[in-house]
Amino acid sequence: KQEVTQIPAALSVPEGENLVLNCSFTDSAIYNLQWFRQDPGKGLTSLLLIQSSQREQTSGRLNASLDKSSGRSTLYIAASQPGDSATYLCAVIGFEKLTFGTGTRLTIIP
Amino acid sequence: NAGVTQTPKFQVLKTGQSMTLQCAQDMNHEYMSWYRQDPGMGLRLIHYSVGAGITDQGEVPNGYNVSRSTTEDFPLRLLSAAPSQTSVYFCASSQGMDRVSYEQYFGPGTRLTVT
Numbered sequence: 001k002q003e004v005t006q007i008p009a010a011l012s013v014p015e016g017e018n019l020v021l022n023c024s025f026t027d028s029a030i031y032n033l034q035w036f037r038q039d040p041g042k043g044l045t046s047l048l049l050i051q052s053s054q055r056e057q058t059s060g061r062l063n064a065s066l067d068k069s070s071g072r073s074t075l076y077i078a079a080s081q082p083g084d085s086a087t088y089l090c091a092v093i094g095f096e097k098l099t100f101g102t103g104t105r106l107t108i109i110p
Numbered sequence: 111n112a113g114v115t116q117t118p119k120f121q122v123l124k125t126g127q128s129m130t131l132q133c134a135q136d137m138n139h140e141y142m143s144w145y146r147q148d149p150g151m152g153l154r155l156i157h158y159s160v161g162a163g164i165t166d167q168g169e170v171p172n173g174y175n176v177s178r179s180t181t182e183d184f185p186l187r188l189l190s191a192a193p194s195q196t197s198v199y200f201c202a203s204s205q206g207m208d209r210v211s212y213e214q215y216f217g218p219g220t221r222l223t224v225t
Contacts, residue, residue, distance in 0.1 A: 034214055043200060044216040089153070091214070096160060097168065098143070098202075098214060102152040 002027045004092050006101035013080055014109050021075040021104050023090035028068045032093040035064050035075050037086045038103070044089065048075070080108045112136050114217035116201050122223045123191040131186040131220050133201030139215075141204045142184040146170065146197040147219075153200065159184055160206075191224045198222070 003026045013019050023033070032051050036044040048064040050057045050073070056065040063076040073090055087103045117132045135142065143158035145168075155168030159178040173195060175187040184203075188195060199220045205212040 032212075036216075043218040046213060046215070049213045091153075093214070096141075096158065096166070097155060098153075099155075100145075100153040102150065 002030075002092055002094060002097075002099040004090060004099050004101040006088075006090060006104050008104060009102065010105040010107070012107040012109055015080060015082060017080050018076065018078050019080055019106075021077070021088050021090075021106070023073040023075070023101055025071045025073075025092045025099070027092075027094070028071055030068065030092050030094050033064075033066050033073050034091045034093060034098075035062075035073075036089045036091065038089060039086050047088075082108045082110050084108050114201055114203050114215050116199075116217035116220050118220060119218065120221045122225065123188070124225055125191060125193060127191050129188050129191065131188075131199055131201075131222070133184045133186065133217060134182050135184075135203040135215070136182065137203065137205075137215070138181060139203035140181070140206050141212075142178065143168070143202050144174070144176065144184070144186045145200045145202065146195075147200060148197050156186065156199075188222075191222075193224045196222060196224045 005024045034049045035047040048057045050066040061078040066073045085108045087105045089103045091098045091100045114135045140161045144156040145153040147153045154170050157176040159165045165176050201217040202214050204214045
Protein backbone atom coordinates (compact mmCIF):
# COMPACT_ATOMS: atom_id res chain seq x y z
CA LYS A 1 0.00 0.00 0.00
CA GLN A 2 1.34 3.40 -0.97
CA GLU A 3 2.06 5.74 1.93
CA VAL A 4 2.85 9.41 1.47
CA THR A 5 4.48 11.51 4.18
CA GLN A 6 4.96 15.24 4.37
CA ILE A 7 7.33 16.66 6.95
CA PRO A 8 7.11 19.08 8.67
CA ALA A 9 3.40 19.29 9.35
CA ALA A 10 3.72 23.05 9.88
CA LEU A 11 6.33 25.64 8.92
CA SER A 12 6.66 29.37 9.59
CA VAL A 13 9.19 31.52 7.74
CA PRO A 14 9.75 35.27 7.34
CA GLU A 15 8.64 36.91 4.13
CA GLY A 16 11.23 36.89 1.37
CA GLU A 17 12.92 33.65 2.33
CA ASN A 18 13.29 30.69 0.03
CA LEU A 19 11.88 27.44 1.39
CA VAL A 20 11.55 23.75 0.61
CA LEU A 21 8.62 21.46 1.34
CA ASN A 22 9.18 17.72 1.39
CA CYS A 23 7.13 14.75 0.25
CA SER A 24 8.18 11.11 0.52
CA PHE A 25 6.45 7.97 -0.73
CA THR A 26 7.01 4.28 -0.16
CA ASP A 27 6.22 2.71 -3.56
CA SER A 28 8.28 4.04 -6.47
CA ALA A 29 5.92 2.52 -9.09
CA ILE A 30 4.13 5.81 -9.71
CA TYR A 31 2.93 7.52 -12.85
CA ASN A 32 3.01 11.14 -11.75
CA LEU A 33 3.17 13.36 -8.70
CA GLN A 34 1.07 16.46 -8.25
CA TRP A 35 1.44 19.36 -5.81
CA PHE A 36 -1.64 21.22 -4.59
CA ARG A 37 -2.35 24.24 -2.50
CA GLN A 38 -5.36 24.47 -0.17
CA ASP A 39 -6.48 27.66 1.52
CA PRO A 40 -8.53 27.35 4.74
CA GLY A 41 -12.07 26.20 4.01
CA LYS A 42 -11.41 26.00 0.29
CA GLY A 43 -10.81 23.37 -2.37
CA LEU A 44 -7.55 22.18 -3.90
CA THR A 45 -5.67 24.24 -6.43
CA SER A 46 -3.21 22.40 -8.65
CA LEU A 47 0.28 23.89 -8.62
CA LEU A 48 2.50 21.50 -10.54
CA LEU A 49 2.29 18.07 -12.12
CA ILE A 50 5.51 16.09 -12.57
CA GLN A 51 5.34 13.08 -14.83
CA SER A 52 7.37 10.05 -13.80
CA SER A 53 9.79 10.55 -16.70
CA GLN A 54 10.56 14.11 -15.58
CA ARG A 55 12.88 15.19 -12.80
CA GLU A 56 11.49 18.67 -12.24
CA GLN A 57 8.83 21.14 -13.23
CA THR A 58 8.75 24.92 -12.83
CA SER A 59 5.98 27.50 -12.64
CA GLY A 60 6.89 31.05 -11.69
CA ARG A 61 8.44 31.06 -8.20
CA LEU A 62 7.68 27.35 -7.74
CA ASN A 63 9.94 24.46 -8.65
CA ALA A 64 9.08 20.84 -7.96
CA SER A 65 11.52 17.96 -8.24
CA LEU A 66 10.94 14.22 -8.33
CA ASP A 67 13.34 11.40 -7.50
CA LYS A 68 11.44 8.14 -7.98
CA SER A 69 14.32 5.91 -6.94
CA SER A 70 14.55 7.49 -3.51
CA GLY A 71 10.80 8.06 -3.18
CA ARG A 72 11.08 11.81 -2.71
CA SER A 73 9.72 15.03 -4.12
CA THR A 74 10.41 18.60 -3.06
CA LEU A 75 8.55 21.84 -3.69
CA TYR A 76 10.82 24.88 -3.70
CA ILE A 77 9.22 28.29 -3.20
CA ALA A 78 11.42 31.27 -3.99
CA ALA A 79 11.09 34.70 -2.41
CA SER A 80 8.11 33.74 -0.24
CA GLN A 81 5.18 36.15 0.14
CA PRO A 82 2.35 36.34 2.72
CA GLY A 83 -0.04 35.18 -0.03
CA ASP A 84 1.84 31.87 -0.12
CA SER A 85 0.41 31.02 3.30
CA ALA A 86 -1.69 27.88 2.82
CA THR A 87 -1.54 24.12 3.25
CA TYR A 88 0.50 22.35 0.59
CA LEU A 89 -0.41 18.79 -0.34
CA CYS A 90 1.44 16.31 -2.50
CA ALA A 91 -0.38 13.46 -4.21
CA VAL A 92 1.20 10.41 -5.75
CA ILE A 93 -0.60 9.13 -8.83
CA GLY A 94 -0.50 5.38 -9.37
CA PHE A 95 -2.66 3.01 -11.39
CA GLU A 96 -6.23 4.29 -11.06
CA LYS A 97 -5.58 5.96 -7.71
CA LEU A 98 -4.15 9.02 -5.98
CA THR A 99 -2.61 8.84 -2.56
CA PHE A 100 -2.30 12.10 -0.64
CA GLY A 101 0.07 13.20 2.05
CA THR A 102 -1.41 14.96 5.08
CA GLY A 103 0.09 18.28 4.04
CA THR A 104 2.40 21.01 5.31
CA ARG A 105 0.72 24.12 6.72
CA LEU A 106 2.88 27.05 5.63
CA THR A 107 2.75 30.48 7.28
CA ILE A 108 4.72 33.38 5.81
CA ILE A 109 5.39 36.05 8.42
CA PRO A 110 5.26 39.62 7.03
CA ASN B 111 -15.50 25.56 -19.02
CA ALA B 112 -17.00 25.37 -15.54
CA GLY B 113 -14.54 22.60 -14.64
CA VAL B 114 -15.66 20.35 -11.77
CA THR B 115 -18.80 21.49 -9.96
CA GLN B 116 -20.27 20.15 -6.73
CA THR B 117 -23.61 20.70 -5.06
CA PRO B 118 -24.56 21.46 -2.39
CA LYS B 119 -21.76 23.48 -0.80
CA PHE B 120 -23.04 22.82 2.72
CA GLN B 121 -25.42 20.22 4.13
CA VAL B 122 -26.63 19.23 7.59
CA LEU B 123 -28.22 15.80 8.00
CA LYS B 124 -29.70 13.91 10.88
CA THR B 125 -28.45 10.42 11.63
CA GLY B 126 -30.19 7.89 9.40
CA GLN B 127 -31.14 10.31 6.64
CA SER B 128 -30.00 9.72 3.08
CA MET B 129 -28.78 12.17 0.50
CA THR B 130 -26.88 12.49 -2.76
CA LEU B 131 -23.86 14.71 -3.31
CA GLN B 132 -23.72 15.83 -6.90
CA CYS B 133 -20.58 16.13 -9.03
CA ALA B 134 -20.33 17.13 -12.65
CA GLN B 135 -17.53 18.00 -15.05
CA ASP B 136 -17.62 19.51 -18.52
CA MET B 137 -14.12 18.54 -19.69
CA ASN B 138 -15.09 15.14 -21.14
CA HIS B 139 -12.87 13.45 -18.56
CA GLU B 140 -12.99 9.67 -18.33
CA TYR B 141 -11.79 9.39 -14.72
CA MET B 142 -13.79 10.72 -11.77
CA SER B 143 -13.37 10.14 -8.07
CA TRP B 144 -14.65 11.07 -4.62
CA TYR B 145 -12.53 11.88 -1.56
CA ARG B 146 -13.27 12.80 2.00
CA GLN B 147 -11.00 15.09 3.98
CA ASP B 148 -10.78 14.84 7.74
CA PRO B 149 -8.43 16.68 10.12
CA GLY B 150 -5.18 14.80 10.61
CA MET B 151 -6.10 12.13 8.07
CA GLY B 152 -5.64 13.90 4.75
CA LEU B 153 -7.74 13.08 1.73
CA ARG B 154 -8.93 9.51 1.41
CA LEU B 155 -10.39 7.92 -1.70
CA ILE B 156 -14.00 6.73 -1.35
CA HIS B 157 -14.96 5.52 -4.85
CA TYR B 158 -13.74 6.12 -8.36
CA SER B 159 -14.78 5.53 -11.96
CA VAL B 160 -12.62 5.04 -15.05
CA GLY B 161 -15.53 5.60 -17.42
CA ALA B 162 -19.29 5.54 -17.80
CA GLY B 163 -20.74 2.34 -16.37
CA ILE B 164 -17.55 1.44 -14.45
CA THR B 165 -17.01 2.13 -10.77
CA ASP B 166 -14.72 0.73 -8.09
CA GLN B 167 -14.06 1.09 -4.39
CA GLY B 168 -11.35 3.16 -2.85
CA GLU B 169 -9.89 3.16 0.62
CA VAL B 170 -13.05 4.05 2.62
CA PRO B 171 -16.15 2.94 0.63
CA ASN B 172 -18.41 1.73 3.45
CA GLY B 173 -21.65 3.69 3.76
CA TYR B 174 -21.37 5.21 0.28
CA ASN B 175 -22.71 4.24 -3.13
CA VAL B 176 -21.86 5.58 -6.56
CA SER B 177 -22.96 5.13 -10.14
CA ARG B 178 -21.72 6.55 -13.44
CA SER B 179 -24.43 6.60 -16.07
CA THR B 180 -22.88 9.45 -18.07
CA THR B 181 -19.35 10.73 -18.62
CA GLU B 182 -20.26 14.09 -17.05
CA ASP B 183 -21.87 13.06 -13.74
CA PHE B 184 -20.67 11.05 -10.76
CA PRO B 185 -23.06 11.32 -7.77
CA LEU B 186 -22.17 10.04 -4.31
CA ARG B 187 -25.00 8.60 -2.24
CA LEU B 188 -25.07 8.34 1.53
CA LEU B 189 -27.57 5.59 2.29
CA SER B 190 -28.02 6.12 6.05
CA ALA B 191 -25.94 9.01 7.35
CA ALA B 192 -23.84 8.53 10.48
CA PRO B 193 -21.92 11.13 12.55
CA SER B 194 -18.68 9.47 11.36
CA GLN B 195 -19.51 10.72 7.86
CA THR B 196 -19.18 14.34 8.96
CA SER B 197 -16.45 15.55 6.64
CA VAL B 198 -15.58 17.65 3.63
CA TYR B 199 -16.16 15.79 0.37
CA PHE B 200 -14.25 16.53 -2.80
CA CYS B 201 -14.92 15.30 -6.30
CA ALA B 202 -12.10 15.15 -8.84
CA SER B 203 -11.68 14.33 -12.50
CA SER B 204 -8.91 13.76 -15.00
CA GLN B 205 -8.51 12.80 -18.61
CA GLY B 206 -7.46 9.29 -17.65
CA MET B 207 -5.70 7.11 -15.09
CA ASP B 208 -4.15 4.48 -17.28
CA ARG B 209 -0.56 3.91 -18.24
CA VAL B 210 -0.24 7.64 -18.66
CA SER B 211 -1.95 9.65 -15.99
CA TYR B 212 -3.10 13.20 -16.23
CA GLU B 213 -3.53 16.23 -14.05
CA GLN B 214 -6.29 15.96 -11.46
CA TYR B 215 -8.92 18.70 -11.23
CA PHE B 216 -10.87 19.17 -8.02
CA GLY B 217 -14.27 20.61 -7.25
CA PRO B 218 -14.83 23.19 -4.47
CA GLY B 219 -16.06 20.62 -1.96
CA THR B 220 -19.20 19.88 0.05
CA ARG B 221 -19.14 20.36 3.83
CA LEU B 222 -21.38 17.74 5.41
CA THR B 223 -22.38 17.64 9.06
CA VAL B 224 -24.31 14.69 10.45
CA THR B 225 -25.94 15.27 13.84
